[in-house]
Amino acid sequence: MRGVPPTVLRVLVCGALFVLPSCGWGAPSAEQGERLPAAPLGVTAAAGSATSIHVMWNLAAEDPPVTHYAVYRGNTVVDEVPGSEHMVDVTRLEPSTAYVFTVRARNAAGALGPASKRVRATTPAAVAADRTPPTRPGGPHGKAVGSRAVQLSWTRSTDKGGVASYDVYQGTSKIHSVGGAQTATVVTGLRPGTAYAFTVRARDAADNTSPASDTVRLTTAPGSDDGRGTAPSAFRATTHRADGAYYIDLAWIAPEVDGVISEYQIHLDGHAATSLVWGGNPPHGTATHSFYVGREAGVAHRVRLRAKLPDGTWGGFSAERSVTTGS
Structure with missing residues (x-):
C-alpha cells in the first residue's frame, strides 16, 4: 500500500477496517442501476428475559432512504419495522437457548440489501413460578x-x-x-x-x-448545535514517516451513545478526506488509525473527525489538531 493517496479505496480485510473516500462513496454507477441498501451496521443483541431478546442497530443515512428493516432469527424473518426505527424485542423464545440474528434493510422498491453481521445472544434460564417483579429503579x-x-x-x-x-x-x-x-x-x-x-x-x-x-x-437545546457530547474525546494526532512517505496517526475515544459507533469521517484541512467503517466489532477504549498525506516534509495539516451516531446522523466534531510532516 506504499504511497496510496486517500482518494483510493483501501480495504484491510484481516483487520476488519474498511477505509473509503468520502467523495462519491456508495453512489451507484449507470451500469449498476438501482442501488441496494447497505448492510446495517452496529447490530447488537441482548437478552431481555428468559423468552425475549432485544435487537438493535444503527439507522442508515441513505438516499433514497431505507423504508423498512427486516430482522432475522437464523434464516427466518421474525419482525419488520419501519425505516425510522432501529430496535425490536424478539419474543416467544425458549429459555437457556442461544440465538443468532441479522438485520437487512429494504428500499422503497421492496428490494432487500445484504445481511448485517451475525450477532448472538442467549436467553437466561427461566425461574419457576416467579411472579414477583423487581423493585423499581x-x-x-x-x-x-x-x-x-x-x-x-x-x-x-x-x-x-x-x-x-x-x-x-x-x-x-x-x-x-x-x-x-x-x-x-x-x-x-x-x-x-x-x-x-x-x-x-x-x-x-x-x-x-x-x-x-x-x-x-x-x-433538548434549541436548534442545531455543534454536537456537544457526541464528539470523540481525547483526540490526538501525530505524524510518522515510512518508506519515504508521511502518515498522520490518530487516536481517540468514541462518544458514549445509545448503540454502537461503526463509522467515522476524517476532515483534513477543512475538507472531508476519508471515511472509516469498522467491519468487525469497533475497538473498546482508544481507537487508532493512520492515513497517507504525501511525501513532502514541512507540510502543515489540520485534522479532526466525527462519528456517525446509531440514529444515522453525524455527531459533533472532535477538537481540531495541527500537525506538520517531518516535525
Whole structure:
C-alpha cells in the first residue's frame, strides 16, 4: 500500500477496517442501476428475559432512504419495522437457548440489501413460578447533551432471580433496553428544543416488570448545535514517516451513545478526506488509525473527525489538531 493517496479505496480485510473516500462513496454507477441498501451496521443483541431478546442497530443515512428493516432469527424473518426505527424485542423464545440474528434493510422498491453481521445472544434460564417483579429503579437522573441526545442513569433494582434488563420509556413508549448489569445509557435521535419525560423499568428472567422509576424531565437545546457530547474525546494526532512517505496517526475515544459507533469521517484541512467503517466489532477504549498525506516534509495539516451516531446522523466534531510532516 506504499504511497496510496486517500482518494483510493483501501480495504484491510484481516483487520476488519474498511477505509473509503468520502467523495462519491456508495453512489451507484449507470451500469449498476438501482442501488441496494447497505448492510446495517452496529447490530447488537441482548437478552431481555428468559423468552425475549432485544435487537438493535444503527439507522442508515441513505438516499433514497431505507423504508423498512427486516430482522432475522437464523434464516427466518421474525419482525419488520419501519425505516425510522432501529430496535425490536424478539419474543416467544425458549429459555437457556442461544440465538443468532441479522438485520437487512429494504428500499422503497421492496428490494432487500445484504445481511448485517451475525450477532448472538442467549436467553437466561427461566425461574419457576416467579411472579414477583423487581423493585423499581431508584434515583433516576439525567442531562441533555446538546439538541439531539440525553444521558440517563439510575440505581439498581433488586430481584430474587436477578434483573435481566432495564427498559427505558419515553412517555408511554419503550424506546430502548439495556442489560441488567447496566445502569446508564445515552438516548440519541431526539428533536431540538423538545421536552421529554423518561422513566426506567426493570425486568427479570420471568418477564416480570417493575413499577416505573420516578420521571426524569429533560429539554433538548434549541436548534442545531455543534454536537456537544457526541464528539470523540481525547483526540490526538501525530505524524510518522515510512518508506519515504508521511502518515498522520490518530487516536481517540468514541462518544458514549445509545448503540454502537461503526463509522467515522476524517476532515483534513477543512475538507472531508476519508471515511472509516469498522467491519468487525469497533475497538473498546482508544481507537487508532493512520492515513497517507504525501511525501513532502514541512507540510502543515489540520485534522479532526466525527462519528456517525446509531440514529444515522453525524455527531459533533472532535477538537481540531495541527500537525506538520517531518516535525
